[in-house]
Amino acid sequence: WASHWPAALGLLAFHWLELAYFEPASLTAVAAFISAYTIVVLVASSWFGAGWVRTGDGFAVLFGLLGALSPLHRDDRGRLRLRVPGSGLAAVELRRGSLGVILVVLGGTTFDGVTRTQWWSDLVGSRREWDLTAVNTVGLLLTIATVAMAYLVAIRVLGVLAKDDADLVEQARRWGPSLIPIVLGYSIAHYFSLLVFEGQSFLALLSDPLGSGRDLFGTAENTIDFTVVTADQIAYTQVAAIVIGHIAGVIAAHDKAVERYPHRTAVLSQYPLLAVMVAYTVSGLLLLLNA
Numbered sequence: 524w525a526s527h528w529p530a531a532l533g534l535l536a537f538h539w540l541e542l543a544y545f546e547p548a549s550l551t552a553v554a555a556f557i558s559a560y561t562i563v564v565l566v567a568s569s570w571f572g573a574g575w576v577r578t579g580d581g582f583a584v585l586f587g588l589l590g591a592l593s594p595l596h597r598d599d600r601g602r603l604r605l606r607v608p609g610s611g612l613a614a615v616e617l618r619r620g621s622l623g624v625i626l627v628v629l630g631g632t633t634f635d636g637v638t639r640t641q642w643w644s645d646l647v648g649s650r651r652e653w654d655l656t657a658v659n660t661v662g663l664l665l666t667i668a669t670v671a672m673a674y675l676v677a678i679r680v681l682g683v684l685a686k687d688d689a690d691l692v693e694q695a696r697r698w699g700p701s702l703i704p705i706v707l708g709y710s711i712a713h714y715f716s717l718l719v720f721e722g723q724s725f726l727a728l729l730s731d732p733l734g735s736g737r738d739l740f741g742t743a744e745n746t747i748d749f750t751v752v753t754a755d756q757i758a759y760t761q762v763a764a765i766v767i768g769h770i771a772g773v774i775a776a777h778d779k780a781v782e783r784y785p786h787r788t789a790v791l792s793q794y795p796l797l798a799v800m801v802a803y804t805v806s807g808l809l810l811l812l813n814a
Contacts, residue, residue, distance in 0.1 A: 526578065527620030529567070531627050533560065533581030535667075538631035542638060543659035545652045550734045584624050588703050589710075591615045592771075612703060612775045617696040625702050626674065629803070630667030632709040636810025637666060673799050674702070680795035685780075685788050697783075698796060701776035705803055708768020712761035712807065719757075723747045761811055769804040773797060 540556050541547050567575050576583055591611035598604050637643050638659070650658055678694050681687075687694065726742040737743065776796050780789040 527584050527618055527624055529579040529620070530581040530584035531620050531623035533563075533579075534585060534624060534627045534631070536560070537581065538627065538634075539660065539663060542631060542635055543656055543663050545655045545659075550732075578618075581624065584621070585628060588615065588621070588624065588700075589707055591700065591703060592707060609704065609771050609775065612700045613778065615700040615703070617699045622695055622699045625699055625706055626671045627667055628706050629702065629709060630670040631663065632706075632713040633670055633803075633806065633810070634663045634666040635713055636807065637662065640810065670803070673802060677795040677799035681792050684795065685784055685792035687784075687792075698776060698779065701772045701779065701796070701800075704768045704771035704775065705765075705800065706768075708764040708766070708771075709807060711764035711768075712811065715760050715764070716752075716757050719752055720747055720749060723751075758811065762808060765804055765807045765811075769800055772800050776800070 536556070537560075540552065544552060546552055564576060564580055567579055571579070577587070578584065591614070592609050593611065594605055594608045595603055596606050596611055643662070647655060647658055675691065675695060678698060679691060681698070682689065682691070682694050689697070724745065724747055726740070727745040730740045730743040731737045777789075777793060780792050783789070784792055
């Protein structure tokens with residue numbers, strides 16, 4: 524199975540539950556999603572073979588792409604080696620649907636910032652339950668579409684400036700790896716506070732996973748310490764993650780351009796991609812400030 528589109532759809536479903544569904548923290552909803560997701564993976568793996576997990580499981584594909592940024596890698600003999608963080612991006616080749624995975628995550632984390640603004644609160648108003656879910660679903664899809672459209676427009680302009688006759692799909696895949704550091708930066712900004720605080724409840728949830736009042740391991744009464752980090756420290760971490768991700772993305776795109784085009788063309792071709800990356804970064808920072 525060569526396409527990553529099933530992975531993109533799986534991650535879209537995850538973001539829908541997290542950001543659009545009216546009761547994302549419901550144990551019943553989470554259990555239903557995990558069960559359905561697991562069944563789909565098992566059935567697909569039995570039908571297409573175990574290798575389907577590497578190409579069809581959204582989280583496997585996403586972590587595989589993010590792994591290109593890792594300072595560790597395996598050499599030709601399977602041994603762990605150190606490398607410059609991010610250097611693995613040069614070897615990433617996107618297949619059908621890979622860009623969909625990247626843009627779904629980038630758009631999903633952007634929409635999370637949108638939902639925290641006063642503007643979105645005013646738009647949603649007093650909507651509840653499925654009415655709220657419908658509005659959130661439209662917002663999520665429109666945000667992903669906007670992020671994707673901005674990238675594709677930049678790639679089209681890049682091709683014109685570089686006089687590159689490759690079609691839009693090929694060019695979009697070629698430059699897609701430069702978005703991976705931005706995806707990581709957005710993901711850290713999105714999930715950092717959740718990991719720090721909700722991660723502390725892991726042992727409590729382990730004892731009572733369905734909220735039925737059980738205490739299987741004697742840890743159900745564990746509480747969350749909200750003084751572990753301050754609000755300022757969370758904000759600094761989020762800003763640093765977004766900015767560093769942007770810088771790494773610009774460097775990756777520049778290296779790809781220098782490798783493919785003559786110097787003057789390489790510099791000229793980077794303006795549209797740089798513009799959209801700056802737009803991603805500025806919008807991310809503005810959403811953080813208005814959250």
